[in-house]
Amino acid sequence: MPELASRAHMQNILPVVDAALKTSGCSLAELDAIAFTQAPGLIGALLVGTQFAKSMALALDKPLIAVHHMQAHVLANLICEEKPSFPFLCLTVSGGHTQIVLCESPLKMKVIGETIDDAAGEAFDKTAKILGLPYPGGPLIDKYAAGGDPKRFKFPEPQLQGLDFSFSGLKTSILYFLQNAGKSLAFKEEFTATEKERANFIKDNLADICASIQARIVSILLNKLKKASEETGIKDICIAGGVSANSALRKGFKESGEQYGWRTFIPSFEYCTDNAAMIAITGYYKFLNKEFADLSVSPMARSIL
Ligand code: KG4
Numbered sequence: 001m002p003e004l005a006s007r008a009h010m011q012n013i014l015p016v017v018d019a020a021l022k023t024s025g026c027s028l029a030e031l032d033a034i035a036f037t038q039a040p041g042l043i044g045a046l047l048v049g050t051q052f053a054k055s056m057a058l059a060l061d062k063p064l065i066a067v068h069h070m071q072a073h074v075l076a077n078l079i080c081e082e083k084p085s086f087p088f089l090c091l092t093v094s095g096g097h098t099q100i101v102l103c104e105s106p107l108k109m110k111v112i113g114e115t116i117d118d119a120a121g122e123a124f125d126k127t128a129k130i131l132g133l134p135y136p137g138g139p140l141i142d143k144y145a146a147g148g149d150p151k152r153f154k155f156p157e158p159q160l161q162g163l164d165f166s167f168s169g170l171k172t173s174i175l176y177f178l179q180n181a182g183k184s185l186a187f188k189e190e191f192t193a194t195e196k197e198r199a200n201f202i203k204d205n206l207a208d209i210c211a212s213i214q215a216r217i218v219s220i221l222l223n224k225l226k227k228a229s230e231e232t233g234i235k236d237i238c239i240a241g242g243v244s245a246n247s248a249l250r251k252g253f254k255e256s257g258e259q260y261g262w263r264t265f266i267p268s269f270e271y272c273t274d275n276a277a278m279i280a281i282t283g284y285y286k287f288l289n290k291e292f293a294d295l296s297v298s299p300m301a302r303s304i305l
């Protein structure tokens with residue numbers, strides 16, 4: 001609900017900035033610059049942040065730095081002690097994006113693969129919705145999958161050439177599978193279950209269904225990452241974005257690293273989902289490079305990396 005999100009930003013921006021300053025023990029005078037998220041995202045929420053940052057920069061006479069949200073997710077990997085060396089690959093998986101990014105330097109990145117339809121986070125959230133779970137469903141699928149058998153149900157892997165991803169076919173097959181109460185992956189009239197049969201099937205098999213869905217999403221992501229590493233010869237590999245908090249992806253990613261000789265990097269849990277530290281570290285690199293914005297800068301709902 002974009003309108004509610006904008007209002008929540010208006011209500012929270014002052015207390016949040018205030019709390020951040022207090023917690024860090026940093027005064028306004030000590031700040032070197034003001035970095036903010038310019039794009040992409042919900043335009044109302046971005047407008048609140050942009051206007052606030054501009055006002056702060058103007059009032060304090062500090063430089064203003066515009067940050068791209070997806071670039072910031074990648075650079076969250078540079079916050080921790082142990083950092084990847086350039087060039088590295090990053091699989092960025094969030095609610096709106098699924099990308100493989102070739103990162104040559106903090107500010108030089110190229111998207112070499114991305115989703116042609118749904119993002120990985122959407123695949124989690126939309127299938128969770130079909131299962132009757134609330135939004136955001138990703139963390140809940142992760143939670144219920146813990147006690148399930150990931151090999152029990154076999155969902156299809158899309159046969160897409162190159163490094164691009166597709167998740168819409170998986171979502172459709174899960175929808176049909178549940179409409180048929182687990183009897184078929186394709187829609188079959190003769191297997192159409194009643195509302196009650198479907199609810200019972202989900203209730204009795206929730207852990208195995210969640211584990212099987214999660215295993216397929218993770219294998220789609222890791223197979224493409226393996227291909228990207230083979231094609232580029234790059235073995236320093238990171239993951240980032242909200243879905244990198246997923247326990248099966250984190251485990252599978254580490255195992256792939258051991259199997260293929262990658263050095264693997266995952267931001268600490270709190271830097272995986274949306275956070276302000278990733279905006280700050282991107283601001284830091286832009287500050288070193290003197291990439292400042294002027295007061296005419298506008299937020300953008302959509303923007304390619
Ligand atoms: O990066 P993020 O916090 O926000 C966006 O920029 O989109 O990512 C949010 C996404 C949601 O789709 C959410 O379901 C997913 O990350 N997510 C997870 C987990 N934690 C968050 N998906 C699967 N397993 C998780 N543990």
Ligand code: ZN
Nearest residue numbers: 094241242274
């Ligand atoms: Zn994000």
